[in-house]
Every structure is written in C-alpha cells, then in structure tokens.
Amino acid sequence: MSEKFVYDENLASTYEKYTRLLGKVAEADETAAFLERLSKGGVALELGIGNGRVAVPLSERGVKVEGIDNSDSMLKLLAERTDLIKGWKGDIARFRAEKPYDLVYCVYSTFTLLSTREEQIACLRSAAEALQENGLVVLEVRVPPLDGLIGGQKTTTTFVDHENTFVNAVIHDPVNQNLTSTILWFSGTSVRRLPQRVRYVYHQELDTMAECVGLQLAERWGDWASGAFTNESKSHISVYRRTGL
CATH class of the missing domain: 2.60.40 (Immunoglobulin-like)
Known part of the structure; x- marks a missing residue:
C-alpha cells in the first residue's frame, strides 16, 4: 500500500473495545454464519485479519481460516487469542497465496484502506488468483458517506x-x-x-474493477443477515465468482 494505515501497538490494544462499542464484536457471529455458508466448510483467507474478530468465530464453525495483516501488533493479538489460525504479515494489495482457497474475504471496509484505484485492483487480482476453481470473494464495503459535507x-x-x-x-x-x-x-x-x-468506491465501480481481473458479481446484500441492498443501505456485502464458470 502507499501511505499505509497500520495499527500500531497503542491502537491495536484498544481495537477490541472500540469495535465492541460500535457493535462490531456482537455482529461477528452473524458475519461468520454468512461466510460459513459460502465457504462450505472449506478453507478461507481473510484480508486484514486483525485480532480475529471474524476469523475466530468462523473457525469455530469448522472453517479452516488463515489471514494476512500489515500490523505486527494485531497479529500478536490474534496469536494470543488462538493458535488454530495461521496469520502472517503482508500487503493485501499484492500477495501470492501458497495454496488455493474456497473463500477469500475482506470485511469492515478494510478494502478501502487501499488508497489508490491501482492498489484496489491489485488486491482483487490477488484475491482472484488465490481462489479454488469454484471459490468466492466476499467484500464488505461502506457506501461512501458524502452527505453533510460543507466545503469538503x-x-x-x-x-x-x-x-x-x-x-x-x-x-x-x-x-x-x-x-x-x-x-x-x-x-x-x-x-x-x-x-x-480511505479511498471510497461505489458498488458500480467495484463491479467494474472486479470484471477487470476476471470476477463477476454473484450476490449483493445490504447486511450480513442477507437484507436487501437499497438506497438506504450504509454498506454492502458483495460476493464475486470467477468468470467463465
């Protein structure tokens, strides 16, 4: 990434409390249930795994989870939490998987921390290349929050x-x-x-970038409970599969 955002030790130590206050810890089980359905009990790779907020409950559902993060501090928290999940330091924009995965996922708008279009496309390309033949890529991305801006x-x-x-x-x-x-x-x-x-991206642009690397939209939801994506949605969960399958 250019101008990388990295959780340093001080930020990492408060991350769990921060996400709990925002309701993200309580949401993790619902997220894991959604991802379990798509992984079909296979092997999943999380981009920006952090402290395992989603990866741990997903692994508890029988999915073998691995993950990438650019923060040593967050990976340390993950290792302290469980020894069942392999996490390694890397750049989610450009990574090479050592084996194929049934599911590659990136939640909590971590994808938009990639601050250029080129990096975002590179991430999608790396994710597509890491898939099994019938694997899926899942992205949780916030709808750009541009309302209320005055003078930028x-x-x-x-x-x-x-x-x-x-x-x-x-x-x-x-x-x-x-x-x-x-x-x-x-x-x-x-x-x-x-x-x-962050580099915000509308869902239409995301679909176009995905098409550039051989991915096509399979599903889109407004939340992890599979609610409809509407004009009122604050974020979307987009599911992509490789084209030509």
Whole structure:
C-alpha cells in the first residue's frame, strides 16, 4: 500500500473495545454464519485479519481460516487469542497465496484502506488468483458517506455513551476519492486519536474493477443477515465468482 494505515501497538490494544462499542464484536457471529455458508466448510483467507474478530468465530464453525495483516501488533493479538489460525504479515494489495482457497474475504471496509484505484485492483487480482476453481470473494464495503459535507469537510459525533464519545473530523478529496479522517475518542479524562485515510468506491465501480481481473458479481446484500441492498443501505456485502464458470 502507499501511505499505509497500520495499527500500531497503542491502537491495536484498544481495537477490541472500540469495535465492541460500535457493535462490531456482537455482529461477528452473524458475519461468520454468512461466510460459513459460502465457504462450505472449506478453507478461507481473510484480508486484514486483525485480532480475529471474524476469523475466530468462523473457525469455530469448522472453517479452516488463515489471514494476512500489515500490523505486527494485531497479529500478536490474534496469536494470543488462538493458535488454530495461521496469520502472517503482508500487503493485501499484492500477495501470492501458497495454496488455493474456497473463500477469500475482506470485511469492515478494510478494502478501502487501499488508497489508490491501482492498489484496489491489485488486491482483487490477488484475491482472484488465490481462489479454488469454484471459490468466492466476499467484500464488505461502506457506501461512501458524502452527505453533510460543507466545503469538503464535516465533523460528526458517531458514538456517545455515559463514558465514551467519538467525534469524527473528515476532509474530502474528490479528485482522488479520498476521505481523510481523525476520530477523537474521549473516554473519562483521556483522549485518543485514531487517524485513517480511505479511498471510497461505489458498488458500480467495484463491479467494474472486479470484471477487470476476471470476477463477476454473484450476490449483493445490504447486511450480513442477507437484507436487501437499497438506497438506504450504509454498506454492502458483495460476493464475486470467477468468470467463465
């Protein structure tokens, strides 16, 4: 990746609490059930495996899971959590699998952390090349959150409870389809800063990029419960298979 976003040790140590507050830990079982259906009990590869939020419950369902991440700190958390999942350090934009997989998946909009179109296409190509003949690629991608921008900027409060407040400041670069954001996490008397840059992509462009590397859309859903993808959807789960099958 260019201008890689990497979870350092401080960010990695708070990742589980952060995702739990946002409901992502509770969602993991539903995500695993969806992915289990598509993997058919085979072997799966997660791109951006992190601390195993999804990989662990998926492996508990009988799927053999492996994963790639660019953060040593996150891979350390994964290793501390389980010894049943093989994780290794690598770039999800350009990787070469040592064996074919029944399922390659990338969740929580990790795909958009690849900050250029070229990197995103390279990731799709690497994923396609890693598939078994009848394998599938699954991507969870957020619908670009461009509403509310004024002068290419916006600041929103994304989470509040009795102890925590998340304030997200965003700057929009429409030429490069980049959103550069900083989440300020106020908790008690402490403040943490979580920076991030994404290259947003609409589902139509994603389909076109997938077609460039020999993938075609098989399914698209609005959530992990297989709800419809509509104008109101905040994200989509897109399932691709290799063309010509």
